[in-house]
Amino acid sequence: MYSLLFAFCKWLERSPWGHWVGDTLWGYPFVQMIHFSGLSLWLGTNIAVDLRLMGLGRRRQTAAALSENLFALNWAAFCIVVLGGFLLFSASASAYVQNIAFQYKLGIFVPLALTWHIVVQRKARVWGRTPEVPTAARLAGLLEMLLWLCVVTAAVEIPNH
Amino acid sequence: MWEALEQMPWVQTLSGTGWMYASVSVVHYFSIFICIGTIVILDLRILGLTARGQTATQLADQLSPWTWTFLALALVSGFLEFATGAGDYVQTWPFRVKMLVILAAIALTIIVRSNVPRWDRLPQMPASAKVLAAASLVLWIGSILAGTEIAALTGLG
Numbered sequence: 001m002y003s004l005l006f007a008f009c010k011w012l013e014r015s016p017w018g019h020w021v022g023d024t025l026w027g028y029p030f031v032q033m034i035h036f037s038g039l040s041l042w043l044g045t046n047i048a049v050d051l052r053l054m055g056l057g058r059r060r061q062t063a064a065a066l067s068e069n070l071f072a073l074n075w076a077a078f079c080i081v082v083l084g085g086f087l088l089f090s091a092s093a094s095a096y097v098q099n100i101a102f103q104y105k106l107g108i109f110v111p112l113a114l115t116w117h118i119v120v121q122r123k124a125r126v127w128g129r130t131p132e133v134p135t136a137a138r139l140a141g142l143l144e145m146l147l148w149l150c151v152v153t154a155a156v157e158i159p160n161h
Numbered sequence: 162m163w164e165a166l167e168q169m170p171w172v173q174t175l176s177g178t179g180w181m182y183a184s185v186s187v188v189h190y191f192s193i194f195i196c197i198g199t200i201v202i203l204d205l206r207i208l209g210l211t212a213r214g215q216t217a218t219q220l221a222d223q224l225s226p227w228t229w230t231f232l233a234l235a236l237v238s239g240f241l242e243f244a245t246g247a248g249d250y251v252q253t254w255p256f257r258v259k260m261l262v263i264l265a266a267i268a269l270t271i272i273v274r275s276n277v278p279r280w281d282r283l284p285q286m287p288a289s290a291k292v293l294a295a296a297s298l299v300l301w302i303g304s305i306l307a308g309t310e311i312a313a314l315t316g317l318g
Contacts, residue, residue, distance in 0.1 A: 033306040039194050040305070060219070061219060072211065149191060160179070
């Protein structure tokens with residue numbers, strides 16, 4: 001199983017896109033730009049809804065309205081994040097899979113945060129219809145923010161391991 | 162002057178303590194994502210590409226406090242990161258370009274925000290609004306590219 005994963009990583013590194021991202025001067029920062037721009041839109045749309053659920057900031061529109069209006073952009077941004085992330089991963093895949101911080105990021109925090117995001121997004125339609133949201137919803141919004149902070153922290157730690 | 166900043170005791174502590182520098186990096190990444198994200202959401206709304214169920218004014222009203230809060234956090238954390246290598250950063254052109262692009266982008270964002278209510282009262286978004294929103298979008302994405310180029314071209318950060 002592990003050798004199969006390793007062979008796949010090596011194949012990614014030797015692929016034309018892996019080579020382009022890993023071995024050219026502008027490939028890596030350009031793809032980082034794609035990943036970070038996607039993350040800006042993904043986290044921007046996520047956190048705007050989370051903060052509204054938490055009852056912070058202005059309350060002239062409900063969490064449900066905000067969540068529904070940003071729904072399409074939210075998932076479009078997710079696709080950009082995944083595309084950029086996949087390309088960055090391809091550049092040095094075999095090193096990433098052995099990196100403990102990367103293992104935490106992709107193995108634990110991203111699946112947790114993503115699952116929780118989907119739960120919150122579905123529930124926001126029910127919780128967020130009125131200007132005041134229930135306590136459970138406030139905690140749910142806070143938890144999502146903290147989970148994404150964990151993802152960013154693990155990502156920042158990748159070069160240190 | 163910049164070397165002196167780098168040599169200050171608290172800057173030395175920051176650059177010499179792994180968890181401190183990492184924490185500042187986390188704050189910087191997290192806040193630039195939310196700051197730029199909320200700005201670009203509004204730009205895309207002005208361009209008619211998202212959130213058409215509400216007016217640009219409604220969206221700006223909801224997002225503005227977060228844009229400015231997280232911009233402030235990004236600037237403070239960014240300055241702290243800069244301080245740890247100030248003398249080197251100021252000498253590299255990707256860093257200088259990044260600062261210029263951010264300055265222009267912030268100015269443009271202020272212009273866009275202050276005009277949104279007026280644009281919304283018109284029968285449709287004027288072409289000038291769309292040009293400004295597109296320019297804001299390009300500048301903010303450009304600031305990200307300038308940021309990633311610092312590490313790629315100079316090895317700093």
